[in-house]
Amino acid sequence: MRLIKGLLAGVTAVAVLATPVWAENMIRWGGKRDIYSLDPYSYGDSYTIAFLNHVYEGLVRYNDKLEIEPALATEWEVVSDAVWRFKLREGVKFHDGAEFTADDVLASLRRVSHETSPLRGNLPAYKSATKIDDHTVEIELTGPYPLLLNDLTNIHIFDEGWLTANNSELPTDVSAQVEGFATFNTNGTGPFRLESRVPDSKTVLLKNDGWWDTPLHNLDRIEFTPVTSAATRVAALLSGEIDFTEEAPVQDVARLSAAPGVTVLERTDLRTLMVGFNRRDQLADGRDNPFNDLRVRQAFELAIDKDLLQKRVMRGKSRNAGTVVSPEIPGYDAALDEFPAADAARANALLAEAGHEGLPFTLICTTDAYVSEEDICNAMVSMLTRAGFKPTLDIGPTAVQTPKRSSGKADVYLIAWANEPMLDSYSILVQMMQSKTGTAGVFNWGGWSYPELDTLIVQASTEMDRDKRLALQTQALKMVKDDMIMLPLHQQPIAWAMSDKVESVVQLADNKVRHWMTRMK
């Protein structure tokens, strides 16, 4: 009987639901998926890291114009070619009250550069760090390196005492079969602290009253709920169950913009979506690799009608790309940003000339990584089939597909690169284009090697004059284009949607949510 009453009460409660009474400012954030962990060093996933940036901070940070500004470090100088000295901010406290000192920086750098750390590639030039005094550290690099500050924006700082007390000095190692303390608990210096987290369900952050900086936001509470289904996310926003989402599906932007009380904020992302080819001598099934023939790759480009993809699948919201970096990225050259019009007949002819008519191969895509990816991949399969290829689509979640791509089993695959967090074309060159050696070429999944290109990239990495360095990088990008190492498709669109309870959010080209600048009405 009480249950019936409860149910009836539930029905009447629905009316109340539309206008929850909160004495405080709360934003209910419906994310496209859950973060993988609370430990920023346990997965090299930029969505997770961007979320954790609410709790943890780096030595420096990007401001609302994507310029680097002081955060936990107040000033810095280059002592010698390979040594940088950082002066740390005084009076900063972690959420548990511990004082922020040089030891914390050392412990964090040790942890992130440990050989089991998946984030090691984000700090490629790091060699060692030393403490000068309680609020000064020196970081030694492998050589002259111009982009250290950019890298440090996303190296979150832990409290040394907390790491030691909880036996978490090393990155969480899933294979060790022990739960990492930092996977469930946080202790940062950031504008918000963790209240609770239930994976896949809800993560609640509260305002950190003791934050060292003057908050631009007026939030007291952030409730982050992953809503993986695009349609449900839209429904939740329309019915007022969430206030904000950073991924409104492109197909629903029109409807959301027209809905009363909903605003959509759109722009194009720095992230460029592109096609990569296997370039080893043999494909995974033992065939001689046809993709080593430039004509086959050119036929591939002619087969893909980017304009049609842009118009139909992306609904006019993406920006077609001829080069692998977006215009905002230093090193970009408009002269490279051109591409031939699609021509299935010419593609077919080129393929025939190369002797690969009806070329069978597998295209590896994911269901959850990029905007409208499943639709893009299906459309590409149609286009390639009409141009004389014989593609098979292998599509699945990122976690399942990534091992196939990184182990070189993929014939052709999709990948997107935003040059995050470096915001410089050196990022894609060193991590994706250079031959796979050490920290370089981690995302060189096709296994190619161009010695001339490698030389250029290494040269750029030690060139301290910005203009000269960018010229070298542009030259490298030209080689990437001329030999079509990767085939760029487009910069994907960003669409954030929010209810009218949100007064303002700061949306930048890197598509990261920064609620420490969000204001509610």
Added chain:
Amino acid sequence: MTDPATQPQVNLPADAILPSDGPDGRIARWRKSDLWYSFTRNPSAILGTLVLLLLVLAAFAAPLYVPQNPYDPGQLDLLNAEIPPIWHSDGMWPFLLGTDTQGRDMLSAILYGSRISIVIGFASVALSLAIGLMFGLFAGYFGGFTDTVLMRLGDILLSIPTILVAILVSAVARQALPANLREIGAAGVLVLAITLAAWVQYARTVRAQTAVERKREYIATARLLKVPARRVMFHHILPNTLTPVFVAATLNFGMAILTEATLSFLGIGMPPSQPSLGTLIRLGNDFLFSGIWWVVVFPVIQLSLLVVSVNLVGDWLRDALNPKLR
């Protein structure tokens, strides 16, 4: 358990009760039967049969008349994407029910999709029937160790909910297939998954029936006459166990179609390159709010029609063949 004496055919060899093509032919006999009588008196059964026949015919003859082969990626063109149904002012010939986001004709897609659903449903029921009948007969006839082993195996499978068996088999088997076979093998994996989840029911029914029949006089006589066990089982016992199994099979055909649709909806069934009805609904679900309602509504209607008509027929068969309800 019904009293054996009420069943008139028990003392006759099974062959004798099967209709033969005499002067009094099959059709004439059929029209005099109780089954036919109850059929003509049951409008929902007639409706179900008609709709089912229509859907099956339409689905299997589809390649003859639909404008497009939705499984050939070369025939899909983004230029034709998201055209509304023909009665809409933006509708376009020949896309009667409009097209989806890939330029796939919806009519062709749901007909090919139903064909896949029907084939998978039929194949899995046939396969689980074959396995179930075989195991049930052997277990019921020989008893002892065979019986124990087979029935324990059944116990184990029955202790896992069927949907879970299907999901696990489908997920694991797909992973075991090499990438280039995964598309071709998808339908086979689904048949296997649904079969594994369903055969136990038939085996149990047949086993129980066989154990009862085995004690009958005509079987004892046949054994005395040294009729081989195989012949006794398949020619004498099997036909007498078929009625309840047949009813269960009809109802399970509907369940199999639903299971296939569910697996495809969850993303572990048919791939988007060969969409079944469940895959079409999964793909369309992302566009619920985008104003292109036809990409999800038509597959939903088709799937519901298909299963409802199968269940109408199954429901009638169950009541008509149940001696208690006559």
Added chain:
Amino acid sequence: MLVFILRRLFNAAFVMLAVAFLAFAIFRVAGDPVEMMANEQMTQADRDALRERMGLNDPMLVQYGRFVANAASGDFGMSWRNGQEVLGLIGERFPATMELVLVATFLSLAIGLPLGVLTAIGRGRWYAEALQLVSIIGVSLPSFVVGILLILVFSVTLGIAPAFGRGEVVDWGWWSTGFLTHSGRAALLLPSIALALYQITLVMRLVRAEMLEVMRSDFVKFARARGVPRHRIWFLHALRNCLMPVITMTAMNVGSLIAFALITETVFQWPGMGLLFIQAVTFLDFPVMSAYLVIISFIFVALNTAVDIAYAVIDPRLRETK
């Protein structure tokens, strides 16, 4: 009596061991755990060391024994996806699924019983036949379709019920409940209806069949002949006689409702065990998959065994037939 109970318990234990073997086999056959866990920079030597450390070089039987022993003590290892202990992950979500299943079960009885009685006593009338037809449509609609339709109508068009999630929950020891808050109860509404629909039609059809059978029985005919009023016959005699099978079926179906909830949970993003399982399936997170399999089967087998034993206690005749 005691022998019967012991035999049933032994049987259940055997089945659980076999299910555990299946779960173990999935874990081992479907993928190499080392390959799935190792990050790409890991050297062959590190991989071999990991293999040794995880005991993957031991004989299969030893590994199986260890798996069963660990599972019995609640240790299913760590999720590969988010590095958490599997039992804790499932435990966190158990209350969400159970509350959904309980409400759905309650709904199925509250709606299914009266409808079943109605279709039985009105057999042949238009409303009973219409309800029969509706019930066939009810069993024929896949539950994901029902869920989508409910969201479309009640949350998007009418805006009177939430489309996803559990709303606010209140922690009550380790149990988290949505019954105590308005938003929690509101969030239960649509998913429990979607989950209950199939069960409602099952209860309704069972009640109808049982009622029809009882009403043909001699004692009802006799009662009628004596002039007992019809509604007294229906509700006092006939309904009471068919309650037992209905309750039995409901109890035994709780297990399959828990399993079927995974579809509802996926559609409504309900943070229960089923959603966890489906995510584990798409990510090939085998420890979570095998743990879910073992736990669901355990609930299933425990319910069946309990029902069997309860029956034997109530009705001694059943003890004779094995």
